[in-house]
Amino acid sequence: MDKLTQEFIQQHINEDILKLSLQSSKYPEVDFPLAIRQIVGKQKFRKKVPLFFAHPEILFPVQLSIEQASSEDTAKYKSELVSGSAFADLTGGFGVDFYFLSQKFGHGIYVERDKQLCELANSNFKALGIKSFEILNQNAEDFISGMPEVDFIYLDPHRRSDSGKKTVRISDCEPDVSVLIEKMLERSRKIMIKLSPMLDIMQAIADIPQTTEIHIIAVENECKEVLLIINKDTQHEDKRVHLFTSNLLKKEKRQKFDFQLDDEVHCEAIFTNYPLQYLYEPNAAIMKSGAFKTIGSRFELKKFHPNTHIYTDNTLKADFPGRIFSIEEVKGNTKNDFKLLKQKYPKANISLRNYPLSVEEYKKKSGIKDGGDFYIHALKANDNNFLNIISHRVNINSSD
Numbered sequence: 001m002d003k004l005t006q007e008f009i010q011q012h013i014n015e016d017i018l019k020l021s022l023q024s025s026k027y028p029e030v031d032f033p034l035a036i037r038q039i040v041g042k043q044k045f046r047k048k049v050p051l052f053f054a055h056p057e058i059l060f061p062v063q064l065s066i067e068q069a070s071s072e073d074t075a076k077y078k079s080e081l082v083s084g085s086a087f088a089d090l091t092g093g094f095g096v097d098f099y100f101l102s103q104k105f106g107h108g109i110y111v112e113r114d115k116q117l118c119e120l121a122n123s124n125f126k127a128l129g130i131k132s133f134e135i136l137n138q139n140a141e142d143f144i145s146g147m148p149e150v151d152f153i154y155l156d157p158h159r160r161s162d163s164g165k166k167t168v169r170i171s172d173c174e175p176d177v178s179v180l181i182e183k184m185l186e187r188s189r190k191i192m193i194k195l196s197p198m199l200d201i202m203q204a205i206a207d208i209p210q211t212t213e214i215h216i217i218a219v220e221n222e223c224k225e226v227l228l229i230i231n232k233d234t235q236h237e238d239k240r241v242h243l244f245t246s247n248l249l250k251k252e253k254r255q256k257f258d259f260q261l262d263d264e265v266h267c268e269a270i271f272t273n274y275p276l277q278y279l280y281e282p283n284a285a286i287m288k289s290g291a292f293k294t295i296g297s298r299f300e301l302k303k304f305h306p307n308t309h310i311y312t313d314n315t316l317k318a319d320f321p322g323r324i325f326s327i328e329e330v331k332g333n334t335k336n337d338f339k340l341l342k343q344k345y346p347k348a349n350i351s352l353r354n355y356p357l358s359v360e361e362y363k364k365k366s367g368i369k370d371g372g373d374f375y376i377h378a379l380k381a382n383d384n385n386f387l388n389i390i391s392h393r394v395n396i397n398s399s400d
Contacts (some may be wrong), residue, residue: 072100084151090155211229286321
């Protein structure tokens, strides 16, 4: 990239990209297509990967590769789980995960089938100061058959079909990791596979029965990644799958909860038909994990219904991994109840749990508008009656 193009990018980094793209004739000396691509990339990475955004020499690829890249928070999380002499990233992509993983290894092997991404990675890794790496323009299947032994293998399979639609089953991803797993275990003792947050966890375990750990990562209460880990050393010691959930919050705070699949199977919930003093709403990572009975049991909370995944208790459990609400009052679900709700709470934050209406339908029925300091949780209790619970947020483990 020449100096004039670099300067143009820095000067226009905050501008509307659609308006800017129509002004190429004003800047004949600038490599305009390259500049636009870099500005798009930097704007997307400002919050997603601040380290890449701030580096003046990082070159950005086409938009799809940017969208599929991990965030800085989730890439750092993955790097915390591994270390060793050498690792291989078999689906290199834009290289965000590769960069953060490389900080924990002496040498990294970047494998990517797209030639342009390989060229960008070579330039970017040098700019970022990665000390020892090699780049191979190959697909994962071809590389695995002759790859050297490494301490760790990482894959982020391509999750779009030929029509561009997102896929969620392992067998629909490319490469299909389920048919490669045994070959990879011959070359490494630890494997990590990044999968869609839409993935069905039980189906994933069925597809890759060698799985020993599952990590579910949410960022500010939005589920972002599901990671399957296969540890060859522990594979035969304990057949149970261990699930780790993490909700990454601002200021490097983190809500953590882990359990084993057997815990959920053998756990029994205590149900209630009426709320107590506090409501407890698990974070998105726990909800994705399916630990619906385990979370209640671990924190000694009561559950409203087998399919109503929100909890209550008279005691404030400040370390609960999710949102906590202090209950103001409880209404039923009659026409008169809705009339009283609208009069007293013309604005509220609506949350529905196992309730027969959508949020929009609920707002239309109640006449309540979004906003304000109060929350209304409309839910089904264990006696099959519907309740409207009015509360305000207890800001201890805030994810806002």
